[in-house]
Amino acid sequence: MSAAFPRLWQEIATIGRDSRGGYLRYALSEPELVLRDWFRNQAARRDLPVTEDGNGNLFAWWGTPWGHRAVITGSHFDSVPHGGGYDGPLGIVSAFLAVDALRERGFEPRRPLGIAAFVEEEGGRFGVPCLGSRLLTGAISPDKAAALCDRDGITFGEALGVRPAGALPDLAGRVSAVVELHIEQGRALVEMDAPVGVASAIWPHGRWRMDFTGSGDHAGTTRMADRRDPMLTYAATVLAANEEAREAGAHATVARVEVTPNATNAIPSLVRGWLDARAADTATLDRLVEAVVKRATERAGQDGTELAVEPESVSPEVTFDTGLATRLAGILGGAPILPTGAGHDAGVLSAHVPTAMLFVRNPTGISHSPAEHAPDEDCAAGVDALATVLEALL
Ligand code: HGY
Ligand code: MN
Numbered sequence: 514m515s516a517a518f519p520r521l522w523q524e525i526a527t528i529g530r531d532s533r534g535g536y537l538r539y540a541l542s543e544p545e546l547v548l549r550d551w552f553r554n555q556a557a558r559r560d561l562p563v564t565e566d567g568n569g570n571l572f573a574w575w576g577t578p579w580g581h582r583a584v585i586t587g588s589h590f591d592s593v594p595h596g597g598g599y600d601g602p603l604g605i606v607s608a609f610l611a612v613d614a615l616r617e618r619g620f621e622p623r624r625p626l627g628i629a630a631f632v633e634e635e636g637g638r639f640g641v642p643c644l645g646s647r648l649l650t651g652a653i654s655p656d657k658a659a660a661l662c663d664r665d666g667i668t669f670g671e672a673l674g675v676r677p678a679g680a681l682p683d684l685a686g687r688v689s690a691v692v693e694l695h696i697e698q699g700r701a702l703v704e705m706d707a708p709v710g711v712a713s714a715i716w717p718h719g720r721w722r723m724d725f726t727g728s729g730d731h732a733g734t735t736r737m738a739d740r741r742d743p744m745l746t747y748a749a750t751v752l753a754a755n756e757e758a759r760e761a762g763a764h765a766t767v768a769r770v771e772v773t774p775n776a777t778n779a780i781p782s783l784v785r786g787w788l789d790a791r792a793a794d795t796a797t798l799d800r801l802v803e804a805v806v807k808r809a810t811e812r813a814g815q816d817g818t819e820l821a822v823e824p825e826s827v828s829p830e831v832t833f834d835t836g837l838a839t840r841l842a843g844i845l846g847g848a849p850i851l852p853t854g855a856g857h858d859a860g861v862l863s864a865h866v867p868t869a870m871l872f873v874r875n876p877t878g879i880s881h882s883p884a885e886h887a888p889d890e891d892c893a894a895g896v897d898a899l900a901t902v903l904e905a906l907l
């Protein structure tokens with residue numbers, strides 16, 4: 514295996530790493546800005562001009578920027594809080610190495626290739642995932658995006674420094690294909706004994722903010738019978754979501770909560786929790802969310818609390834271009850084709866342009882955790898696969 518991958522991977526391995534080996538790479542935060550500079554530096558080393566689309570997305574170009582029938586590859590730098598280092602950056606590092614490999618083969622593309630670094634894919638800072646690709650495709654308005662706030666009250670517009678430019682006109686006319694390489698967030702490739710796979714679909718999924726409101730009071734002097742404690746309604750809802758998902762063969766997670774006033778000796782007045790729900794099809798997802806909200810509402814009635822549910826982002830089912838997926842799997846010697854429950858910028862772009870994803874084997878399947886890891890030899894196989902696929906598309 515060539516040493517190219519570990520050598521380049523090591524250049525970013527410590528950027529934004531926390532004391533537990535996880536990564537804190539919020540969009541447009543200090544570590545991610547360092548990664549964006551690294552991106553520009555890698556592009557400059559390869560004579561690839563870099564453009565910014567006014568939405569926070571970076572593109573390094575082999576050929577004319579946004580030239581005729583361009584191919585786009587790449588991924589994102591941002592991580593979930595204390596997440597893994599591969600989710601996102603692997604697709605960007607692999608793209609630069611794929612260009613190196615194609616140049617070593619003496620390949621001359623007939624179309625421009627854009628290596629993308631999409632902003633805020635995780636939604637970890639501003640709350641809406643795939644924010645950069647949603648802006649690029651017009652799936653979210655510049656004003657709505659600009660007004661999104663992080664935990665410190667800084668808006669995306671302030672962090673970006675400009676009002677987002679919004680949709681690129683005629684994206685479908687400019688771009689002939691998109692291929693995003695990503696670590697697999699699951700163990701299917703391990704079970705299939707394959708280092709690289711091709712995506713068939715992304716499950717429909719979304720995130721709903723649930724506000725449980727009660728009456729704040731003294732923990733020591735308020736009789737149990739007199740309480741309207743939103744923490745009880747929240748707790749019952751977390752358990753209900755888990756039960757309903759198991760019954761529906763779907764996935765539901767409540768992993769983020771904010772409590773007001775969040776004091777040991779004060780019954781909360783507000784508990785804000787986020788439901789992440791996903792299912793193999795839209796009907797199942799809708800039924801799941803409906804069932805969770807119904808049970809939460811019933812419990813609120815018992816507790817004397819109020820419930821408000823706000824969908825923060827909902828992503829429809831994505832079926833990647835079947836012809837493209839089959840063609841790429843064939844080019845890769847019969848690589849497996851598999852679905853995923855994880856959202857990606859490629860999913861957003863697939864509504865506008867023929868889009869594919871390549872997955873690189875993840876031995877544990879773990880992601881969104883410091884334990885996320887892919888062995889160098891599988892990452893190198895991913896680079897080779899990406900180079901082969903890009904050669905065919907360019
Ligand atoms: O949450 C997701 O599915 C993706 O990792 N943003
Ligand atoms: Mn992710």
Ligand code: MN
Pocket residue numbers: 589600601634695856857
């Ligand atoms: Mn990702």
